[in-house]
Structures are given as C-alpha cells and as structure tokens.
Amino acid sequence: MEKGKITLNDIARIAGVTIGTVDRAMHNRSGISEKTRQKILDIAKEYDYKPDIIGRSLSMKRKRLKIGVLLRREPTFFWDHAARGIRVAAKEMEAFGINPQIEYFHMTSGFTDEEYIAMYRSTLIQMNEDHKNAFILVPVNHPFLVEDVNFLNKKGIPVVTLNDDREDSQRIFHIGPDTYQSGRVAAQLTGGLLSGQGRVLLYTANYSSSGYFLRKKGFMDKMHESYPDIHITERNQKTVLEAFYGGDVDIRSFDCICNIDGATVSEGVALLKQKGDVDFIKYIGFEINSDVKEHLADGSIHAVISQDAFSQGYFALRMLCEYLVYAKQPKYDRMFVRCDIILKENMIINDRIVNPYFMGD
Amino acid sequence: MEKGKITLNDIARIAGVTIGTVDRAMHNRSGISEKTRQKILDIAKEYDYKPDIIGRSLSMKRKRLKIGVLLRREPTFFWDHAARGIRVAAKEMEAFGINPQIEYFHMTSGFTDEEYIAMYRSTLIQMNEDHKNAFILVPVNHPFLVEDVNFLNKKGIPVVTLNDDREDSQRIFHIGPDTYQSGRVAAQLTGGLLSGQGRVLLYTANYSSSGYFLRKKGFMDKMHESYPDIHITERNQKTVLEAFYGGDVDIRSFDCICNIDGATVSEGVALLKQKGDVDFIKYIGFEINSDVKEHLADGSIHAVISQDAFSQGYFALRMLCEYLVYAKQPKYDRMFVRCDIILKENMIINDRIVNPYFMGD
DNA sequence: CTGAAAGCGCTTACAG
DNA sequence: CTGAAAGCGCTTACAG
Numbered sequence: 001m002e003k004g005k006i007t008l009n010d011i012a013r014i015a016g017v018t019i020g021t022v023d024r025a026m027h028n029r030s031g032i033s034e035k036t037r038q039k040i041l042d043i044a045k046e047y048d049y050k051p052d053i054i055g056r057s058l059s060m061k062r063k064r065l066k067i068g069v070l071l072r073r074e075p076t077f078f079w080d081h082a083a084r085g086i087r088v089a090a091k092e093m094e095a096f097g098i099n100p101q102i103e104y105f106h107m108t109s110g111f112t113d114e115e116y117i118a119m120y121r122s123t124l125i126q127m128n129e130d131h132k133n134a135f136i137l138v139p140v141n142h143p144f145l146v147e148d149v150n151f152l153n154k155k156g157i158p159v160v161t162l163n164d165d166r167e168d169s170q171r172i173f174h175i176g177p178d179t180y181q182s183g184r185v186a187a188q189l190t191g192g193l194l195s196g197q198g199r200v201l202l203y204t205a206n207y208s209s210s211g212y213f214l215r216k217k218g219f220m221d222k223m224h225e226s227y228p229d230i231h232i233t234e235r236n237q238k239t240v241l242e243a244f245y246g247g248d249v250d251i252r253s254f255d256c257i258c259n260i261d262g263a264t265v266s267e268g269v270a271l272l273k274q275k276g277d278v279d280f281i282k283y284i285g286f287e288i289n290s291d292v293k294e295h296l297a298d299g300s301i302h303a304v305i306s307q308d309a310f311s312q313g314y315f316a317l318r319m320l321c322e323y324l325v326y327a328k329q330p331k332y333d334r335m336f337v338r339c340d341i342i343l344k345e346n347m348i349i350n351d352r353i354v355n356p357y358f359m360g361d
Numbered sequence: 362m363e364k365g366k367i368t369l370n371d372i373a374r375i376a377g378v379t380i381g382t383v384d385r386a387m388h389n390r391s392g393i394s395e396k397t398r399q400k401i402l403d404i405a406k407e408y409d410y411k412p413d414i415i416g417r418s419l420s421m422k423r424k425r426l427k428i429g430v431l432l433r434r435e436p437t438f439f440w441d442h443a444a445r446g447i448r449v450a451a452k453e454m455e456a457f458g459i460n461p462q463i464e465y466f467h468m469t470s471g472f473t474d475e476e477y478i479a480m481y482r483s484t485l486i487q488m489n490e491d492h493k494n495a496f497i498l499v500p501v502n503h504p505f506l507v508e509d510v511n512f513l514n515k516k517g518i519p520v521v522t523l524n525d526d527r528e529d530s531q532r533i534f535h536i537g538p539d540t541y542q543s544g545r546v547a548a549q550l551t552g553g554l555l556s557g558q559g560r561v562l563l564y565t566a567n568y569s570s571s572g573y574f575l576r577k578k579g580f581m582d583k584m585h586e587s588y589p590d591i592h593i594t595e596r597n598q599k600t601v602l603e604a605f606y607g608g609d610v611d612i613r614s615f616d617c618i619c620n621i622d623g624a625t626v627s628e629g630v631a632l633l634k635q636k637g638d639v640d641f642i643k644y645i646g647f648e649i650n651s652d653v654k655e656h657l658a659d660g661s662i663h664a665v666i667s668q669d670a671f672s673q674g675y676f677a678l679r680m681l682c683e684y685l686v687y688a689k690q691p692k693y694d695r696m697f698v699r700c701d702i703i704l705k706e707n708m709i710i711n712d713r714i715v716n717p718y719f720m721g722d
Numbered sequence: 723c724t725g726a727a728a729g730c731g732c733t734t735a736c737a738g
Numbered sequence: 739c740t741g742a743a744a745g746c747g748c749t750t751a752c753a754g
Contacts (some may be wrong), residue, residue: 369747413746415746
C-alpha cells in the first residue's frame, strides 16, 4: 500500500469494518465504540491517510457553500477590484461549489450615521435569512457590528473582516492593507527621490479613517528615522484645491507632494496640471486606477503604492473556502496584502504579465 | 432546469438516450450517428451545459497527470524558488492528481558544451520513458532542443518553456522574466534616485546570456529617453573585484552601481562593505535572496527588482494543468512575470503578508 | 450505433 | 454501535 494514497475503503478493509464506520471515526462523529475508533485512527496514521479533496467535494455537491459578502461602494474602482478578486477566487474554487452573493453599501453622503448603521444591519439580516454558510464583511464602526459577528459565530457561521478590522469581535480572521507600513514605504520612496533633502507637502482629505491616520504615522516615523533633514508640511483640508492653493501656500516651494489619501490622487494631479505646476513637483500617491495609470505614463505621478483591493478580496474568499472545505486554519488571524511600488515602467499595461489580477479573465 | 447547472445525466434524459451516448457526442468520439450527436449538442447548448470539473477529475483519477520538469541548478536560490512555485501549484491542483517530477541539470563548470547537451538530452529521454503527459523545460541553446520539443509535441506531449524561450520550437507556451522591461525599471529607479544627474557604474559578469543583454538594453534605452544627463560607465569583468576596483577605477566617483547580473549582487555589496565604500554609493540590483534581504535591511542596497522565480514556476505549472485538464489555451504563447520593486520597507519579512510566495506553506 | 454498468473517493440518511 | 446503499458528475471498457 503506497503511503499517502490510501483511501477510506482501504482503511475499512484493513480494519475489517465498513466505510461508514471509518467515516465516523475520522470525523469524531458519535455512535462508535472507543475501541474501533482508536483502531481506525491508528491505521489511518500508520498509512498516512490524507482525505481526497475531490472525492469529498463531489460528495459535498449537495450543499453548495453560500457566502455572503458585504462591501462598500466608494471609491468604486477600489471596491470593484475587491469584488473581482472575490469572484476570481470563487471561480478557482468552483470545484467546491462556492456561491458568493455580493452586496454593497454606500458610505458617502445624505444619511446620518444612525441611518447607515440601520441600512447596513438590515442588509446583513436580509442576507442571513438566505442561510449563508459564512460571511465576508467590511465592518462599520459601531458596537452592534461586534454583537452581530459574535452572534453569527456562535451559530457556526464564520465571519471574515475585509479592509477594516474589529479585533474585539469573534471574526475568524482579517485581511486588509498594512496601512502603517505603506506609509513607511512612501517615506522611503520620497526620501530616496529627494536624496534626503527638501520640502514635502503631506496631504489627506480625511483623517477620520484610522487607516489614513496610521499611514501618516508610518510616513512620519520613517522620515524621522531615515530622513531627518526633510521638512514636512501637513495639510488636511477637504479639497486638493484648498490644500495646494488655499491660504498662503506656495506650491512651488515644495519638492514633493505625498498624497496619503488614495481617493484624491488623480484629482490632485489634474489640479497641478491645470495650474501649470505639475512639472515642478514630484507626486507620490496611493492606489491605482485608470486615471492614475495615465498620470504615471505621462510622468506627472512618480510613483504610487498599491495594496491592491483585488488581493484582499481574492485571499479573503480563498482562505475562507480553505477554512470551510479543508478546515484549514489560517496561520494568523490578522493578515495583510503586499505594498507594491508602481512606477511608469513596471505598471502592468497588458495581460501578458501573469498575475493574479488577470487570472480570472 | 437552472441554466448552467445541467449535467450529462439531465441531457441524456432530455434527449432520450443514455449518458454514454451523450459523452460520445460531447467529446467528438466515434460511434455515434450524426443525427443524435446534433440533437445532443443542441440540447447542451440550449441549457448552457458546462462540464463539472470535479466529477471529471474524480473519474480521471485513474490516470494521474505525470509532468516532467527539467530545471537548472545554479543559482540555487533562484531555481529552488522555481521548484517551490511548481510544487505549490501542484498542491493547489492536487484535486486533479498532478504529479510533477522535478529534475535539475548543472550548467556551471567542468564540462564542454557538448557534454552538457548530452547530459541534458539523456535526462530528458530518461524522464520521457516514464510516459509523461507533459513537460516544463528550461531550454538549452542547441538545435536538438527544438527537434525534441517538436517530437514530443507531435506525440501529443505538450512542452512549456520556462525562464528561457525557443520561439522557433513548438512549445505550447512560454513563461519567463521580461528582462528588457526590468532594465527599464532599474533605469527609472536609478534616474529618480539621482534626480537625473550623476554617474552610474553598470555591471554584469555575464553578457553571454541574452537575458542580461536585453536587460542592459532596456536600461540604456530608458536612460537615453528619460535621463540623458546621467553618465553611464559599463564594466563587464568576470568578478566584482575587477569591475569595481580593477584598472584605474575610482569607485567613489560613481553615485550609483547598477548590477544587471542578479547572481553577483550580494557579492558586490559585501565587497563594498569590506572596502569601506558602501556608504558612498547607491546600489541597485536584481533578484532577492536572504543575503540581499540583509543588505536591504541595513541600507547597503537601495532597491532590487525581482522577477520572481516562484511565480514563473507557479504559473507555468498552473497554466499547463489548465491546458491539460480544461483544454484551456493561454491567451498568449509568451508571457511574463511582474517586475516587483523591492525596498527595505516593502520587502516581505513575515508570512502575515498574504502572497503566492507563502500560500503553499 | 447505443445501452448498461462499474468506478473514481467521499458523505449521509436509513436500517438493523 | 455498525452495515449496506445511494449519490455527487463524470469516463470508460464491455456487451449487444
């Protein structure tokens, strides 16, 4: 008997029982004597039994895995990529009958916080009525979120948090950007580009997100450690217009703009172009979309750091499925996607580049 | 009948035939009347039949897919990663019973070209005697390679080329680095770092490889286009010692060393450290290993560009399996892996970063 | 030219 | 506590 190639049927034959009994032993099901269970487990161990995933999958066909996914809506380029990552992973796992149902919720304008929470919660309840096997959620910042996650968990419905985390909840794991580290990467790029000298304008429209706060902190920490001679001016006005041209700002006195806030990058560059200042200042941003690609191509953006939403979605679904199908526990309960540095010359412009980004097409 | 969820059994029932006949129709097998075949195909189309990959796989278990893989040996860190990518992909596809047999051949020293070719070829023949279903090969530069690839292809054994390509052969597709583009990326990094001014030492131990030649060309092209004021000195001595300190070289007259030749990067940096020159010059290299990681961490290397061997192996096996199992033709017959820019702050130092590099562990 | 059946490796409802 | 059997969706060797 070749090691590792043994099947449940083989074990049954060796143990002198039937396959049903073997199954009971392997899955710690009830209705089996301790003695037979031990005998069977010993045999399994001796012959290094590994369950055949595809036999199991075929048999599992009867109950397809329904996974509820609740994402944000804006910025759309970002969340579209996340949804795409989820669909690609689902397609890869289609052998296991994964069936993700993706819903979105808006966080932009026109509603009070309470109204958002209510909308979010009602969507969640509605999705759950369809008897989901698991959820992938982008959490909102409200105590109920923890309650609901814990409730689902108690009912045996695991929850994964995407992009934002609630460590105080019983989500089984989290996948998101390493925002602090991405700030450090931006600082190293900036410092290298300025040879450790000069003036930097650091801009964010939105510090309310803890992600942006952490990114700024990463940027500042790395600057203080490695480039103490660079002078940093923070601006966090609501619009790039105010930030770059409001008050008594002389934009040309800066050597570099670092735009912490991924959502306003292309807007910021467009403004510099319009004012005729774009050639006098280096621009470093976050995240990539088609506008940003154009700015990279024509040289008006030097670099962006991407912690791509696609990978977040892809790995969230994939690791969740491995958890559901193989009972494989992720190594950590908090994981991050890579910080990719994207310049004109290494941005991906065609699909001859093999890459998870394109595997689903 | 839900669209797309129809099975062969359903079709058989609808057509009033048995599943064996449906199978004959779907696979263009002989022994079926044109009329029944048409009827069955029409039904399949109408109900949007998609074969269930996992049913097929289970049934295919009887003939596991044996794939022969022939890689180089040196530099080991590189080919170990390629082999690892292949194993990870095989594990991911284990549902389909993929069984890669990986062999290596040396290209270093002590043999004539003819002897190498003979060794390579005998290994290939030996592997093929085990009735492989497909091959992944790192080609050697000899006409016989084309002959053998074409011979295998004619016998219905597809061949994929890895890292190097032979476009004149009938390999079904190629995956490798985009060496020309990686040279351009290095040039953009260098140019940015020097703000378009200064002197660069461009070093390669080995121009005989067409990969290094193309990389150099990419570097030069981008420099001429974007940073015409940077002065470039080429050195291609056999050792870094000769290149950096041989003749009348004053290494400190350079602002930056760009080391085209991925295999000598850590050696070069170690030499600069030993001579006390490392703080006076920026270093840009290619490929990453544990030594290079240390140099990145302590700041003696500014950046490396990685076209990781892992991905080459991973995608080669994966796309080959998709070809064998689903008959899925890759979009292009020549594909490249990404050029990743790696600085101290974004190099991956722990496995909390979700990444194909770590998916197999 | 077509049918009937076994088999891939597992899970699960049912019978005893 | 254990067994016997059906079934997941496909492929294939054999019978007619």
